[in-house]
Amino acid sequence: MTMRGSSAAVVQLLRVARANGIIINRTKLAKLLYLADLEAVGNENAPGSGVEWRWRHYGPYSNTLQEVESDLELAGIVGASETINFFGGKEVRLSLTTDAPEVEIDENFAAIVERVVAEKGRFTATQLRDLTYQTPPMLEAQKLGRREVRLDLTGGEPLPDLEPALRKLRAVARGMPALEDDVGAVGDLSEEIDSLSELRKEATDEMLDGG
Structure with a gap:
């Protein structure tokens, strides 16, 4: 392994x-x-x-x-x-x-x-x-003076916390009824929202790499 x-x-x-x-x-x-x-x-x-x-x-x-x-x-x-x-x-x-x-x-x-x-x-x-x-x-x-903030390892101010907004979007997406002409759209939207976390990580890596 x-x-x-x-x-x-x-x-x-x-x-x-x-x-x-x-x-x-x-x-x-x-x-x-x-x-x-x-x-x-x-x-x-x-x-x-x-x-x-x-x-x-x-x-x-x-x-x-x-x-x-x-x-x-x-x-x-x-x-x-x-x-x-x-x-x-x-x-x-x-x-x-x-x-x-x-x-x-x-x-x-x-x-x-x-x-x-x-x-x-x-x-x-x-x-x-x-x-x-x-x-x-x-x-x-x-x-x-506030705990739970995301730390910026470059030494800047704490990073914006997008997770609460993402959780709300996931809940909305999963609660939406499926459309007859677009079956699976809600699931796709939920997956796209989930992928934002990875995009945030990639964006951070690019910033650190000077990209």
């Missing part, structure tokens, strides 16, 4: 951490991937994690990471174990359960992940959280 996209980024980070004897929990995984994406964008490359970062969960986070974790756990690739950390708090630690999962990942981003984990992987979750709060995207988000 070959991992791609967000799954590949998570597996790559866990693989590097294991090779260096570094313990990774959910918070550290999110913050280290965010820092890797930030460095990639700073090098005028596209972010490699494939997730959308928002200000939540004590700093930058993406709910996609929980979905990826669940998928990898079901596939028997990642194990999640709840434990008590040094400070007496509960945490969920993540680790690979297989020897060498195959990943398809950009070489430059893979190198960035290795560097970020080597330099910051031994930081505590709290230290990583505090560090991410000092990054330009988070500083801009904090100026608004």
Whole structure:
């Protein structure tokens, strides 16, 4: 099985951490991937994690990471174990359960992940959280004083949030009766609306690539 996209980024980070004897929990995984994406964008490359970062969960986070974790756990690739950390708090630690999962990942981003984990992987979750709060995207988000905003990894103001409007459009499209002379039109419209999320990602990548 070959991992791609967000799954590949998570597996790559866990693989590097294991090779260096570094313990990774959910918070550290999110913050280290965010820092890797930030460095990639700073090098005028596209972010490699494939997730959308928002200000939540004590700093930058993406709910996609929980979905990826669940998928990898079901596939028997990642194990999640709840434990008590040094400070007496509960945490969920993540680790690979297989020897060498195959990943398809950009070489430059893979190198960035290795560097970020080597330099910051031994930081505590709290230290990583505090560090991410000092990054330009988070500083801009904090100026608004409103959580859940989409972070602009280039350091600009938080990005417009189109998802609420997209959800409304999907609901309208699915609730429309099918027309006799255009059977399937509602389904096609719903699919087109769903495709906007991918178009947004492509537009962002083009912007970062200078296209």
